[in-house]
Amino acid sequence: MRKRPQQQRSRELVQALIDATARVIQQQGLDNTTTARIAEAAGVSVGSLYQYFGDKESLIEALMESLAEGIGTGLRRLPLLDNDDMHALIGNAIRFGFAVLHSRDGLYLELVRNWHRLPTDRVVDVLQQHFMELARVYFLRHYRDYPIDNLEVRVFIVTNSVLFTMVRHISQHNGLIRENALATELTSMVANYMTLPPSSSEVQA
Amino acid sequence: MRKRPQQQRSRELVQALIDATARVIQQQGLDNTTTARIAEAAGVSVGSLYQYFGDKESLIEALMESLAEGIGTGLRRLPLLDNDDMHALIGNAIRFGFAVLHSRDGLYLELVRNWHRLPTDRVVDVLQQHFMELARVYFLRHYRDYPIDNLEVRVFIVTNSVLFTMVRHISQHNGLIRENALATELTSMVANYMTLPPSSSEVQA
DNA sequence: ATTGAATGCGAATACATATTCGCATTAGGG
DNA sequence: CCCTAATGCGAATATGTATTCGCATTCAAT
Numbered sequence: 001m002r003k004r005p006q007q008q009r010s011r012e013l014v015q016a017l018i019d020a021t022a023r024v025i026q027q028q029g030l031d032n033t034t035t036a037r038i039a040e041a042a043g044v045s046v047g048s049l050y051q052y053f054g055d056k057e058s059l060i061e062a063l064m065e066s067l068a069e070g071i072g073t074g075l076r077r078l079p080l081l082d083n084d085d086m087h088a089l090i091g092n093a094i095r096f097g098f099a100v101l102h103s104r105d106g107l108y109l110e111l112v113r114n115w116h117r118l119p120t121d122r123v124v125d126v127l128q129q130h131f132m133e134l135a136r137v138y139f140l141r142h143y144r145d146y147p148i149d150n151l152e153v154r155v156f157i158v159t160n161s162v163l164f165t166m167v168r169h170i171s172q173h174n175g176l177i178r179e180n181a182l183a184t185e186l187t188s189m190v191a192n193y194m195t196l197p198p199s200s201s202e203v204q205a
Numbered sequence: 206m207r208k209r210p211q212q213q214r215s216r217e218l219v220q221a222l223i224d225a226t227a228r229v230i231q232q233q234g235l236d237n238t239t240t241a242r243i244a245e246a247a248g249v250s251v252g253s254l255y256q257y258f259g260d261k262e263s264l265i266e267a268l269m270e271s272l273a274e275g276i277g278t279g280l281r282r283l284p285l286l287d288n289d290d291m292h293a294l295i296g297n298a299i300r301f302g303f304a305v306l307h308s309r310d311g312l313y314l315e316l317v318r319n320w321h322r323l324p325t326d327r328v329v330d331v332l333q334q335h336f337m338e339l340a341r342v343y344f345l346r347h348y349r350d351y352p353i354d355n356l357e358v359r360v361f362i363v364t365n366s367v368l369f370t371m372v373r374h375i376s377q378h379n380g381l382i383r384e385n386a387l388a389t390e391l392t393s394m395v396a397n398y399m400t401l402p403p404s405s406s407e408v409q410a
Numbered sequence: 411a412t413t414g415a416a417t418g419c420g421a422a423t424a425c426a427t428a429t430t431c432g433c434a435t436t437a438g439g440g
Numbered sequence: 441c442c443c444t445a446a447t448g449c450g451a452a453t454a455t456g457t458a459t460t461c462g463c464a465t466t467c468a469a470t
Contacts, residue, residue, distance in 0.1 A: 003446095005447095006447090008437090009437080010448090013447085034426085034428080035429080044449090045449045046450065047430080047449050048448050051447070055429080116320065150386065152381065156374070156379075157387070157394060162366075163369070164369030165366055169365075176357065182362070185355065186362060189362060193398065210417095212417075214466085215418090218418090239456085240457075240458065252417095253418050253419070260458075
């Protein structure tokens with residue numbers, strides 16, 4: 001952020017700009033999201049935009065940051081560890097994921113369709129860290145079950161697998177595969193994998 | 206393609222343009238891949254480029270098409286069904302995938318890093334179709350083992366999971382996770398999932 | 411060798427959009 | 441109420457790149 005907003009009106013302006021960015025992306029698509037449109041949607045001039053954001057990108061970064069925070073909070077509120085069933089835990093997390101993707105009137109869909117040119121890593125990292133934490137707690141409780149040493153790798157695989165499969169499915173409204181079936185299958189794949197004993201074929205040419 | 210090349214020289218020119226596109230993307234990155242640079246790399250003028258390709262995009266499409274074909278051929282040559290072990294089958298396919306990603310001096314890496322703005326679906330579809338075919342043959346031979354009815358969904362999930370996990374890992378040279386470990390773990394996740402009996406919890410609210 | 415069609419050229423043009431800057435307006439402490 | 445710094449403005453500017461078009465060159469059929 002180029003300059004700190006000091007007065008009340010400018011602090012509101014900054015927030016209005018971030019909100020407007022979300023609205024424009026959601027309504028016009030990322031391609032048509034220009035500084036002019038954002039400024040207009042915020043009821044503000046382009047010049048004012050550059051008063052507080054060095055460039056368009058940093059404005060979008062601010063938006064992503066805010067979304068990542070929201071998702072983190074949402075996840076933390078989910079009572080995922082309340083029962084001890086891995087299958088249920090995974091299922092709930094995945095359903096939460098779909099809910100997020102469908103929220104905010106398609107904003108997430110548009111972002112997800114363009115994740116590659118956005119600072120998405122921020123968001124993915126939040127999720128990955130959170131799942132890592134969940135996994136640690138779970139296996140601490142159930143340590144006798146499956147002493148997983150390479151938890152890191154498994155969480156990486158699982159996070160990316162689930163995210164991308166959801167993203168691909170949603171961003172091309174694949175009519176042939178129902179979201180429920182996808183959620184169920186993803187859940188069983190992941191739950192099974194996470195409760196799999198460490199592979200003995202670890203060492204290989 | 207705007208116009209059919211009729212003479213020998215123009216057919217060579219079209220090929221030279223496609224090759225040059227690959228080279229420029231690989232050497233300069235997709236962002237710096239301009240029609241001017243492509244033409245220069247092909248030893249040709251911009252005007253000639255527009256003689257045979259309506260726009261830049263269709264030139265890139267031609268490149269993707271050619272790559273998809275190459276991958277398809279490579280897959281078909283792989284002796285995946287020679288033995289009857291699902292684990293080995295999956296492992297080989299995944300290793301082939303990594304090999305492709307590392308081939309062509311980073312061309313694939315650059316493409317993969319920007320897949321969202323490219324006609325990547327073409328390539329993904331080729332892979333998905335191929336795996337669907339493989340799965341069909343496999344379960345026809347082993348029909349007694351696991352009568353999977355929702356093969357479609359499973360192949361979708363597996364294809365996307367593997368692809369994206371590989372892509373994420375590679376496109377951010379994650380030093381913490383070794384490619385071999387990733388391949389091994391992916392293989393066991395997928396092999397296990399594909400040999401899982403149909404989920405009984407199929408029907409749920 | 412001639413000639414019309416195919417091919418090739420690249421400076422000029424069109425276009426989209428980010429970013430700046432000099433001036434106008436407003437806030438709020440004194 | 442005054443005055444200055446903060447804020448706000450938006451037409452003008454800068455930039456990058458795709459695409460065109462009138463002319464030059466080459467091909468290949470006769």
